[in-house]
Amino acid sequence: MKRIAIVLSTSAVLLVSGCGSSTKEAKEITDAPAVKHAEITPVPAPAAVSTPPEASQSQAAKTAPSPVLSKFYEIFNDGARIAPKEGKPLLLVFGQPADPYTQKLQADVTGNRDLAKAITDTVTPVYINAAAEKRHKFLHNGEMMDVDTKTLVSIYHLDATPTLIFMDKKSQSIFMVPGYMPPRQFEVTLQFVKEGAWKGKDRKKSEVYQALKSYYDAHGIHVGKGKK
Numbered sequence: 001m002k003r004i005a006i007v008l009s010t011s012a013v014l015l016v017s018g019c020g021s022s023t024k025e026a027k028e029i030t031d032a033p034a035v036k037h038a039e040i041t042p043v044p045a046p047a048a049v050s051t052p053p054e055a056s057q058s059q060a061a062k063t064a065p066s067p068v069l070s071k072f073y074e075i076f077n078d079g080a081r082i083a084p085k086e087g088k089p090l091l092l093v094f095g096q097p098a099d100p101y102t103q104k105l106q107a108d109v110t111g112n113r114d115l116a117k118a119i120t121d122t123v124t125p126v127y128i129n130a131a132a133e134k135r136h137k138f139l140h141n142g143e144m145m146d147v148d149t150k151t152l153v154s155i156y157h158l159d160a161t162p163t164l165i166f167m168d169k170k171s172q173s174i175f176m177v178p179g180y181m182p183p184r185q186f187e188v189t190l191q192f193v194k195e196g197a198w199k200g201k202d203r204k205k206s207e208v209y210q211a212l213k214s215y216y217d218a219h220g221i222h223v224g225k226g227k228k
Helices: 053-063 067-075 100-111 113-122 149-155 183-194 207-218
Strands: 090-095 124-129 135-140 143-148 163-167 173-178
Touching: 067 100, 067 113, 067 124, 090 100, 100 113, 113 183, 124 149, 135 149, 143 149, 173 207, 183 207
Parallel strands: 090 124
Antiparallel strands: 090 163, 135 143, 163 173
16 A cells, blocks of 8 residues: 655644634634534444344434434535545545534534535535544545545644644645634635635745634634633
């Protein structure tokens, strides 16, 4: 199997945070008090057990996707293939099923038509369950690579969910947002990406994040450090 060498620029390590606590290297941009991330907890594969036929229907009902999650996957791809479509930038959202802030983000997307439309109009949205054991086809430097979820989490140095990664049409990271992002801030961030306000900025420094903060200011998103 080929090894994937992805060098993250300094700006990919200096993270812009949503409404969540950030890593030590993070630059916080929030419009609400900080809340905690959920740490990524891998879920071990369940042991093989026999299920009585009479219990199969009730068990299936318990494991069926919730209405919110079903709607969410009408908007977000499931991560089996990670690549931009229709010439649009790429948005990766790493989450976990039991994380309340991942659930809140999913509810925002499915309950807000304007936000859902902004997402599908602007980017190729892909959701990845950071705790799952899954294989992914990942377009990198023009070549489709085969990676697992653990490798993706390691590549982007993720230790909490939700985390949003905005990428260009070549699957190169533009900037990362760890933490829950409120709908209005999410919409303005998508507008920033759509208008290409990040283009020409040095991603190896913090120019993209500085541009994003200025963009927030111009659109009435009041940013600053959240409470610790």
